[in-house]
Amino acid sequence: MIPRTKVNYGLLDLVRAAFTRERKREYAEALVTHLRELTGCRHILLTASGRGALYAILRAVGRERVLIPSYTCKAVDEAVLLAGRSIVRVPTEANGFNYDASSLEELLDEGSVVVATHQFGIPCDMATTMSLARARGALIVEDAAASLGTRIDGKLTGTIGDVGFFSFDSTKLVTVPLKGGFIATDDDAMAQRIARVLDEETVMPGLAWKVRTILMAAILVVIENGALYRLFHWVVFGCRRAFTFDEDGLHPEFTEFYRHRLTNWQARIALGQIRRLDEIVGARQRRYRELLSGLSGVERAALPPEDSTNSWACIRFPLRVRGDKLVYYQQLVDRGVDCAFSFTYIGDPSACGRAGQLAHEVLDLPYYEKLTDRELNRVVEAVVEIDSAGVTR
Numbered sequence: 001m002i003p004r005t006k007v008n009y010g011l012l013d014l015v016r017a018a019f020t021r022e023r024k025r026e027y028a029e030a031l032v033t034h035l036r037e038l039t040g041c042r043h044i045l046l047t048a049s050g051r052g053a054l055y056a057i058l059r060a061v062g063r064e065r066v067l068i069p070s071y072t073c074k075a076v077d078e079a080v081l082l083a084g085r086s087i088v089r090v091p092t093e094a095n096g097f098n099y100d101a102s103s104l105e106e107l108l109d110e111g112s113v114v115v116a117t118h119q120f121g122i123p124c125d126m127a128t129t130m131s132l133a134r135a136r137g138a139l140i141v142e143d144a145a146a147s148l149g150t151r152i153d154g155k156l157t158g159t160i161g162d163v164g165f166f167s168f169d170s171t172k173l174v175t176v177p178l179k180g181g182f183i184a185t186d187d188d189a190m191a192q193r194i195a196r197v198l199d200e201e202t203v204m205p206g207l208a209w210k211v212r213t214i215l216m217a218a219i220l221v222v223i224e225n226g227a228l229y230r231l232f233h234w235v236v237f238g239c240r241r242a243f244t245f246d247e248d249g250l251h252p253e254f255t256e257f258y259r260h261r262l263t264n265w266q267a268r269i270a271l272g273q274i275r276r277l278d279e280i281v282g283a284r285q286r287r288y289r290e291l292l293s294g295l296s297g298v299e300r301a302a303l304p305p306e307d308s309t310n311s312w313a314c315i316r317f318p319l320r321v322r323g324d325k326l327v328y329y330q331q332l333v334d335r336g337v338d339c340a341f342s343f344t345y346i347g348d349p350s351a352c353g354r355a356g357q358l359a360h361e362v363l364d365l366p367y368y369e370k371l372t373d374r375e376l377n378r379v380v381e382a383v384v385e386i387d388s389a390g391v392t393r
Contacts, residue, residue, distance in 0.1 A: 059201075
């Protein structure tokens with residue numbers, strides 16, 4: 001079976017990480033240096049996760065109202081709530097996955113923070129967002145958790161607003177066991193406040209956590225094998241009659257992803273990928289084009305938009321299924337193709353309008369750097385076969 005996702009690192013990377021010491025922090029320092037060069041930002045702060053980065057930013061800026069996309073990961077909602085801020089949901093654009101930037105005009109004031117999310121690596125309308133936010137005195141926090149490598153007019157997403165945050169989650173462009181992230185900004189005062197929050201509210205995890213995390217990461221690598229993955233899928237999803245680890249409702253809790261710091265061994269794994277980021281982005285862009293081309297004639301699912309500027313670094317290939325998404329999913333599983341589920345459960349389905357529709361429709365095809373030509377062809381064949389058979393009811 002083709003897995004829904006694969007991490008970029010391998011077992012050898014994990015062995016090296018296991019013998020990496022924390023005392024010198026040489027890999028963390030090198031990672032910060034490379035990220036400064038990549039982003040062009042003066043200040044880089046490493047974090048244990050993307051959600052932890054957003055939490056620290058919101059704690060540091062002290063503004064009450066946080067505008068977030070209606071269609072977004074629940075981790076965003078939870079980070080806002082844990083930071084003690086109130087959520088304002090921005091409507092979703094008519095034919096895409098990002099928020100409708102023009103809606104900000106009626107929602108913004110000088111006490112607002114806009115979380116400008118580039119969903120799946122597809123850039124949102126930053127020009128309108130910047131114009132309206134500047135006119136109203138609002139702060140722009142770019143959610144580039146899913147868009148490391150995506151550029152707008154040559155500028156890296158996450159570096160356009162006042163401050164940006166990125167993720168090294170196991171489903172992102174750069175993957176670290178089991179999460180990680182960083183914050184980028186040119187604002188000296190803001191960077192100092194964020195650093196103070198991180199210093200006061202986070203700790204370096206211990207040896208037991210390291211052993212457990214590396215072991216879990218090794219399991220992720222081992223089960224990438226097709227036969228082992230099929231067994232894993234049957235045990236974890238089939239026997240439970242489930243399709244995702246996510247669940248309905250918000251459950252804000254100060255987990256390790258808020259309490260911990262990024263370790264030196266995690267930084268070592270991230271550093272190797274940052275050094276070959278152009279290669280990773282190029283592989284993603286090529287696969288994105290190939291999937292669009294191979295599936296161009298399907299009718300039972302809408303394809304994601306084309307990257308006409310060749311400047312996106314998408315982490316998802318989201319289909320919008322026309323019909324019953326779970327039936328469509330099961331038909332793919334029967335053909336040996338697993339899929340991921342992005343935001344099937346969103347923060348407030350009753351108030352989210354088109355976001356709720358997307359939650360019912362979106363299904364993510366296998367799409368990652370390790371996807372082979374044979375696997376890609378199998379994915380395309382499975383989708384085309386389902387489309388021809390007309391099985392989504």
